[in-house]
Amino acid sequence: MLWIAAIIVLVVLGKRWLSGDSPLSLVSVDVKNPYTPSSPLYEASQRFVDGVNADPKLKSRFSGVFTRQGIYSEVSTALKRGAKSLDGSILVGATTAMARALPQLDTHSCAQALRERTTYDAGLSEKMRGAFEQISPRHHAALMTFYLQALKAEVENAPERPVDEAALRSALNNLGSQYQGQYAERFVNAMSHKAAAADEDLCWAGKTLLHGVTLMGDHDREVLSRWGIAGG
DSSP states (O other), X not given: OHHHHHHHHHHHHHHHHHTTOOGGGGSOOOOOOSSOTTSTTHHHHHHHHHHHHHOHHHHHHHHHHHHHHOTTTTHHHHHHHHHHHSOHHHHHHHHHHHHHHGGGSOXXXXXXXXXXXXXXXXXXXXXXHHHHTTXXXXXXXXXXXXXXXXXXXXXHTOOOOOOOXXXXXXXXXXXXXXXXXXXXXXXXXXXXXXXXXXXXXXXXXXXXXXXXXXXXXXXXXXXXXXXHHTTO
């Protein structure tokens, strides 16, 4: 009977593996800080780690993934959920941090970070970690605050904030004024066809978009961050 039970367990785990969950992701373990106490990024990362370890839902959902793939491995999930649910000040802090991090990537990795992905890319994840490590501790702390709150929103299925269509149109018009002539055409072509766009064009568009948003007024920054990061 024991060998029958063992086979059943393997079948169940195999099905979960094929659906995207590995056996490690089903095991709740303590998340560890990847930085030493002497690192300027240690304090903010420790607050994130402590927050995950103290929340049973977060720990159950993400600790196995973080242990296997690193603490930045769920940034894409967090960006989309956080953009839909979190307060504007927290969201804008993340947008500003991302605007600082994206230029730290090489052109190909920058473009890949902007494209939709359905599978985990270990190489890109490592490069993203390197980019996050190049931004200031203040911006890194803002990113980690957002990251924790966004993942909490994900596991709690927090309500999504409605889009103010009039405010969005106004913000998009204000953003559009930053692009003229051939630059406007290049931007629209790249952002509208991310999968087919040349790496150089898509990376340029992403960097100028994030930078442009950081230059706008508080309300426009929030509206565009929420709309753009959420996949508007």
